[in-house]
Amino acid sequence: MKRLVALAPLLAALPGAACAQTASETVIAKGNPILADGRFYTTDPAPLVDGDTLYILTGRDMAEPEVNDFIMPEWQLLSTRDPASRKWRHTPGFIRPENVFAWAEPARAYAGQIVKGPDGRFYFYAPVLEKNSDAKDRFAIGVAVADRPTGPWKDAHPSGPIISQKLPVANNIQNIDPTVLLDDDGRVYIYWGTFGQLRGMELERDMITPKGPEKRIEGLTGFFEAPWILKRKLVYYMLYAGNKAGPDSACTPAVYHACQAWGTATSPLGPWTYRGVALRPVSSTTSHAGAVEFKGKWYMVYHTADAVGGGHFRRSVAIDEMQWDDSVSPAAIRPVVPTRAPQPAPKPTRNIAGSASAVSSNVVPVQYWIAALNDGKVRANPLPPEMWGTWNGNNPKQPWVEYRWAKPVTVDGSRVYFFADQPAGSGIGVAPPAAWRLEYWDGAWKPVAGTSGYGTTPGAFEEVRFAPVTTRCLRMVFDASGSGPYAGVGVQEWEVLAPRPRVPAAAGVAAPACGKN
Numbered sequence: 001m002k003r004l005v006a007l008a009p010l011l012a013a014l015p016g017a018a019c020a021q022t023a024s025e026t027v028i029a030k031g032n033p034i035l036a037d038g039r040f041y042t043t044d045p046a047p048l049v050d051g052d053t054l055y056i057l058t059g060r061d062m063a064e065p066e067v068n069d070f071i072m073p074e075w076q077l078l079s080t081r082d083p084a085s086r087k088w089r090h091t092p093g094f095i096r097p098e099n100v101f102a103w104a105e106p107a108r109a110y111a112g113q114i115v116k117g118p119d120g121r122f123y124f125y126a127p128v129l130e131k132n133s134d135a136k137d138r139f140a141i142g143v144a145v146a147d148r149p150t151g152p153w154k155d156a157h158p159s160g161p162i163i164s165q166k167l168p169v170a171n172n173i174q175n176i177d178p179t180v181l182l183d184d185d186g187r188v189y190i191y192w193g194t195f196g197q198l199r200g201m202e203l204e205r206d207m208i209t210p211k212g213p214e215k216r217i218e219g220l221t222g223f224f225e226a227p228w229i230l231k232r233k234l235v236y237y238m239l240y241a242g243n244k245a246g247p248d249s250a251c252t253p254a255v256y257h258a259c260q261a262w263g264t265a266t267s268p269l270g271p272w273t274y275r276g277v278a279l280r281p282v283s284s285t286t287s288h289a290g291a292v293e294f295k296g297k298w299y300m301v302y303h304t305a306d307a308v309g310g311g312h313f314r315r316s317v318a319i320d321e322m323q324w325d326d327s328v329s330p331a332a333i334r335p336v337v338p339t340r341a342p343q344p345a346p347k348p349t350r351n352i353a354g355s356a357s358a359v360s361s362n363v364v365p366v367q368y369w370i371a372a373l374n375d376g377k378v379r380a381n382p383l384p385p386e387m388w389g390t391w392n393g394n395n396p397k398q399p400w401v402e403y404r405w406a407k408p409v410t411v412d413g414s415r416v417y418f419f420a421d422q423p424a425g426s427g428i429g430v431a432p433p434a435a436w437r438l439e440y441w442d443g444a445w446k447p448v449a450g451t452s453g454y455g456t457t458p459g460a461f462e463e464v465r466f467a468p469v470t471t472r473c474l475r476m477v478f479d480a481s482g483s484g485p486y487a488g489v490g491v492q493e494w495e496v497l498a499p500r501p502r503v504p505a506a507a508g509v510a511a512p513a514c515g516k517n
């Protein structure tokens with residue numbers, strides 16, 4: 001990424017206003033993510049168009065690599081006059097909760113949105129932690145106001161949040177992820193929520209005061225969080241992170257990985273109808289998107305874990321075109337095709353697992369993801385979807401997992417990285433298997449010969465060398481730990497080694513079974 005300018009436009013502090021103090025710089029992105037070099041992670045994008053500029057409000061992830069937590073001290077701003085130019089202005093340190101809202105704690109600058117009001121001013125809806133609250137969950141939504149999207153920002157409701165577990169009526173949800181629509185008739189609607197709870201409410205025309213009533217929004221199948229409201233051609237659209245998971249789900253195979261789903265309504269507070277999937281799961285577990293029309297094209301902005309050093313808590317904003325299918329009614333959002341900046345050529349490796357498709361004996365419980373087996377990633381502190389596993393409370397005694405290649409491969413080694421949260425011998429939780437072996441298909445399942453031994457230590461690669469075999473299908477067969485009940489088996493990564501390194505083939509498409517399973 002080439003940096004062109006590094007200026008420090010220190011914004012003058014107005015009385016009672018927050019000043020954005022960090023240097024902004026111009027960045028030419030190579031593609032997605034926009035900021036990809038790992039210096040700044042950008043998250044929870046919320047687009048805003050004003051005049052000839054597309055702004056994206058983002059959060060900032062600052063978690064250390066193995067920390068599974070949202071460490072988010074501030075919001076940042078990206079802006080461009082032309083997404084195709086890939087030229088962006090980036091302002092870190094744009095807003096910090098404690099600088100704008102006297103009643104808010106520092107940190108947890110979660111997903112917010114800036115909306116232009118009927119008075120031409122800009123309203124920033126910000127989920128923050130309320131300092132002096134005895135609510136069970138202290139997340140609350142405040143509103144700040146500014147004359148320009150770039151600020152300076154000032155609390156528009158200094159007495160405190162407009163929405164919390166106590167305001168405007170008591171609720172018991174986590175009050176985050178606000179999204180706001182200024183409708184064509186001047187009425188204003190706010191939606192928010194997470195963990196499957198979506199609320200909607202009318203605001204007064206001042207963009208600030210709750211008018212009520214606070215309503216549960218139903219009908220958006222699999223709603224998890226991150227609502228984004230928009231209106232096009234008289235139809236209301238809601239994009240949202242959905243996690244209706246299962247092997248046959250159009251949204252996601254793994255409950256931790258959301259898709260971007262969408263639904264429509266003909267009036268702002270519903271009834272809403274689920275319509276489909278607008279973006280398949282991305283590389284981060286959370287999926288958070290916004291969509292906007294800018295200079296005649298629609299764009300979806302979303303985040304991924306694709307930047308250097310990225311992860312589920314080190315996310316980065318991407319932008320891609322979003323297209324409509326106007327041949328149907330209501331017009332449909334065509335699934336967005338995510339793009340990435342050109343990646344370095346892959347290095348030669350003995351590991352050919354990436355070109356195989358994986359299947360297993362068990363219906364994979366939705367907390368796991370079989371795609372994790374050959375994604376080339378191991379973590380010291382993995383989340384469940386970063387492994388394949390069998391734990392479902394009634395764990396199988398002898399499960400297996402299998403790689404299938406489209407054409408026969410010759411292999412003579414394997415490396416496996418077990419996950420365990422229980423010690424060897426345990427019959428509960430996920431424990432190292434009591435034993436395991438490799439079998440290959442040669443008209444029947446046969447054990448590989450001349451093995452160097454099958455280690456079971458979790459948290460490090462266990463390597464097995466064996467006499468070369470040529471096959472299209474290779475299995476790991478496990479004897480689960482315990483003597484009934486049995487512990488689950490968990491594998492973060494399973495590599496299969498060819499005798500000599502070669503440039504890896506493309507990711508495997510589903511290959512046919514070798515025999516009867």
Ligand code: FUB
Binds near residue numbers: 043070110176286288
């Ligand atoms: O970034 C913190 C939270 O993660 C957001 O509020 C959610 O939408 C998810 O993206």
